[in-house]
Amino acid sequence: MLPTETAAGPGRAATVLGPWADALLATVVTLLAMAALATAGLWLAGADDLPGSALPAVVAATVLMAVGVPVQLTGGAAFLAEAHGDLSALPLSVTLLGALALARLFLRPLRLRAVATPGELAGRAARTAVLWLALLLLLRPLAQHSFTIRTGDPLADELGAAFDAAPTAGFRTGLLPTLGLGLLWLALVLLLTLVTARGAPLPPRLLRYRAAVRPAAHAVLTLLLCTVVLGLLAGLVSATVDGHPRRTLAVLLLALPNLAWLALGVGFGASWHGSAGGDLGLPVPHLLTDVLRTSDHRDVTLDLGTLAAQDGRAWLLAALVALLLLLTGLGAALHSPPDLPLWRYAAQLAAALALAMVLIGLLTRISAEVGLSLLGFDAAGGGLSLSPDLLRSVPLAAAWGGLAGLLGALAARPLRSRPTAPTSAAPESGRST
Structure with a gap:
């Protein structure tokens, strides 16, 4: 004992x-x-x-x-x-x-x-x-x-x-x-x-919801991580050619998802509003501050149009984001049960992408203000603000998610229906020969 x-x-x-x-x-x-x-x-x-x-x-x-x-x-x-x-x-x-x-x-x-x-x-x-x-x-x-x-x-x-x-x-x-x-x-x-x-x-009671939630949620997570990887590659290229490698690398190591997910939202039509003034010393890309900086410090809209006005290459975001969303829909469909009606694929990805847009909007908010008053006069300071327009962005994300889910389900059908040859086919063929 x-x-x-x-x-x-x-x-x-x-x-x-x-x-x-x-x-x-x-x-x-x-x-x-x-x-x-x-x-x-x-x-x-x-x-x-x-x-x-x-x-x-x-x-x-x-x-x-x-x-x-x-x-x-x-x-x-x-x-x-x-x-x-x-x-x-x-x-x-x-x-x-x-x-x-x-x-x-x-x-x-x-x-x-x-x-x-x-x-x-x-x-x-x-x-x-x-x-x-x-x-x-x-x-x-x-x-x-x-x-x-x-x-x-x-x-x-x-x-x-x-x-x-x-x-x-x-x-x-x-x-x-x-x-x-x-x-x-x-x-x-x-x-x-x-x-x-x-x-x-x-838990056992939640297992029945796994097939309805995880494929779309995992596909959207993969989309967010892919945009970060693409942003990293673009940033490394920029660091080698823009003449300011330290500043660019600092942005990548501190705020890469901020910019990548901002670009993702802008690519499918989402918008933010904000302003920039003074110099806070924050590692913020010049393209972003050029859009937000105005002489009277008023709020301006940050969307695909205002970015393209500063750099015409911004229009490529729309095509890139459309491709990524279609691949997201395909990935979600391939990992979902094959017998779902088409509207279920669309609804699940629409809900997942809409929730992701809410998180993106909240996570990319910026409120920074520094001021120094000397004898009642403003001697130095600066400010930067950025807030999402969720009333516009979330419905757009849901619409894009529904379309990507529908097209992804249609594209997944022929991939699922491809016949797979049995492992014994080759030996049998050899004997018949």
Whole structure:
């Protein structure tokens, strides 16, 4: 009896500690991968030249921004000046890498299973959430810094030096946004993982919905990842010919999905509106700022027409996006049950692409404003804003998705009906000869 109890002890400990070890591995590797990519992108963007050795703090703030936490900008110079502003934007390259790493590592212990109980999935998600929030709380104190800034106005700089009140600026993140938005990001990543990943186990009661949801969801996810890969290739080509390789590579490492998914939406007719003014020092492509920058800082529309007015090659987006959507419809149809009516293929892909457009619109929002007032006068600052027109973009995405789903189902029919020769045909043919 004693040996049995002794052997049961380590087994019980492994059962209890194993899921915690899996969750710890998933969260730590995810955070390290995000921090490494953010460091490389910020270094290429020139953040290592910020005063006061601010790079580690900026990296920490960028990782928190990647999970949706806004950064508050504050500062001042005694009674002379006041710095103010906020920065709310997702560096989606960092966000996407973290989401892919977390999804892969969360599913790794379950990779050989098709079914998992709701309790097991909820338990693994809860352990991951606890450790993830703990890591974000450890990261948050690092995501604050302050340093002296130059206004760009010689008179303002001289007044600040004369009164020993040189303007300072800093950034910090709030506790509640870190916890709330960090948890929301984790929940969204895990939910999308279970919905889109073909090998993700599901509770038995949800297995009947798998064939109706996953083919279209996985096809749209593949579309989004393909646009990122195409954007990466285009960016690498641009980095070799535009004469600014560091700036281009910084954009790729920090905001590649922002631009790729923006181009995807613009390609099928979606639109955004926004404005740009001043100089924030953010790694934003010139084509985007040229469209958004106006003399009176009014909101302008960003769509295929306004992009083509700056660069005629933008019209190629429409043809490329149409081709990608047709391939998406074909992929969804080939992985769906073959006996569905045509309207089901269209409806499933329409719903998936419409939901994807909602996410794209929310994820590509930018709200950045920096201001410095000296003795009541604006001495320096800048702003950049970009918001989606979802009332126009979501119906367009649904229409395109329905058309792509219908055409993809029609194209899949002859591919499914091709006869497959039996393996015994060749030997039988040889004997008859």
